[in-house]
Amino acid sequence: MVQLSQTVPSVLQRDAVRRLGPLLLDRCAAVRETSAGALRNLSACGGPEVCEDMVRQDILTPLITLLRECCSGFEVNPSPKNSKNTVEDVANEAINLLWNLCENSSRAVSVFNKAGLLDVLVLCLERHEQKVELALSAAHCLHTVTEENAELLRSVSVGVLSALEAVLLSTHTDMQHSLLRTLVAGSLWNLKGSIPAARQAQTLSALVATLSASLDLDAGALIQQLQSAEAERLASEIAVAEGNGAQGLDGLEEEQHQHSANGGEEQMEEEEERVNGGQKGQKDKDFSDLLPKGKQELREAGALLLAQQTSLEVIVNMCCSEDPSDDEWEEASSSDESEVCADGVCEGGSLQSPLCLSAEVHSALIHHSVPQKVLKKAEFPSPAAVDACGRDPSWRSLIKKMQRVQCRALTCLHNILAAMDTEALGGAAGLQTVAQHLASLVFSSSDVLKEEEFLEAVTSALRSLLQIMASKNIPQCMSPQQLMSVCEAATRCDVMSVRVNALAILGITGSTLAKETGSADTLQMIGTALLSVASKDPNLVVCGEALDALFDVFADGAEAESAARSIRLLASLKALQPVFKAKLRKEGKGNYSPEQLCVLDNIKVNLRRFIGYLQTLKN
Incomplete structure (x- = not known):
């Protein structure tokens, strides 16, 4: 039931967490496993708010007791292979619940540290020979709780x-x-x-x-x-089932029905998309261990x-x-970073x-x-x-x-x-190979330029590569027209970072071209595109990036001067200046971070100076 997100609120309203909590310590192993499984699914499909609420309701107290009892039972009662409701199966559901809670609640991580649960995860990891699913769950949880966790670092022993x-x-x-x-x-x-x-x-x-x-x-x-x-x-199982008669075949058909086209894996994929909410900052939740047992x-x-x-x-x-x-x-972490010293070296x-x-x-x-x-x-x-x-x-x-x-x-x-460093990447030839590779990806079809996640990744890589190549005076293998087509697609993207990357790429390309003879026409094309974004984009950070790119492209050189006159850059920036200042004053506070406001203030100052520079060229 709780794998369906729409049922979660009604289940929570009926006090499910408080009712299921005591069942984690029930005498029956099957009850322990299924109650832990229900809570685990509730935490996975309910999201961060539900996880925080579960921690507030003190679900961790019975969960920690259960985990310790499971670990003490690993050696006392070794589980035969393929048996049901084993101590490892119970521990697997419990570890998954712990993982979800720690992934979504800093309070849960704090309880994890204070309870010394690192040893519990290590014991589960060491069961990988007998129960790899349990070891995987423990490894996922460990990977989560060790991230940006200075308090945990102090408790890591040589044995761990x-x-x-x-x-x-x-x-x-x-x-x-x-x-x-x-x-x-x-x-x-x-x-x-x-x-x-x-x-x-x-x-x-x-x-x-x-x-x-x-x-x-x-x-x-x-x-x-x-x-x-x-x-x-x-095919082999069907043959065996046919040999065992109708009853065996019915059982196999039932199993295949469970694994059918509309089975749990597609639902889990939908839940993953829902939990992530389309945001890159959210971690990707793996639901693979909720697949039916037969889907090895x-x-x-x-x-x-x-x-x-x-x-x-x-x-x-x-x-x-x-x-x-x-x-x-x-997402940029807001957790304790005290393990990094002032000089940037880890303790x-x-x-x-x-x-x-x-x-x-x-x-x-x-x-x-x-x-x-x-x-x-x-x-x-x-x-x-x-x-x-x-x-x-x-x-x-x-x-x-x-x-x-x-x-x-x-x-x-x-x-x-x-x-x-460049040499480690194969020098100039190596970087040009990477550039050709990225070009082949981008221009493989027009459809790829509609995929936001791909666009964000490829424009980040392109921006970094072109900046390095420009700083080393390495010729670029993509034409300005090709880069313009990428940037046109990117500037239409809803993701702000994609638009920022695209504008930076135009700035890098334009500043490189400005040093070449006969580039004025291309610089006009780039300048017109940047001016359009600077004056029309609703996001001030994007507008600022477009202005910054304009400063780079038209900073120096005869070709840049010629192109600036052709697109009436001075008049356009003079008209844009009061609008940019007014938007920054009205929209800045509350909508942008202190770091972004600092950058935007610098761009405002640089805009005034750049206008002054263009006026000296006119005179």
């Missing part, structure tokens, strides 16, 4: 680190274990401040090797293999794609940029500075060819795999996940370009 490293070095080849290792790698990166100096190099090497191995996997080919394996398994191949395929997505996200964090907004799927080690890559991280990423692997993942998903998933309704949700991996790779590429 050793246990995580042991999981990282496991050799299982299935996709669920690949995802498990990737999540543990991300958790270790979050915990890097607590790793002893003597172990840092070894841990970093194993961590990057894990991420690299995940990106090595050919998702398109593996998904098709898994689909074929599912078809063979179902689909579960494996989902784990493969999530492992690659997570690997790319961790690499983005490793290639930390000056601009927190560069991270397209993470307990020196693996990373927020403004650049350390030598150790840089070396590890290059050694494992991570930039090249990220570039490969930035390609469009395999057409054959997309087609195969499109033909099978229960696999259709994987198409979005494949597209998401590509977008994460593009954002990852953006951060790599911003953090690594």
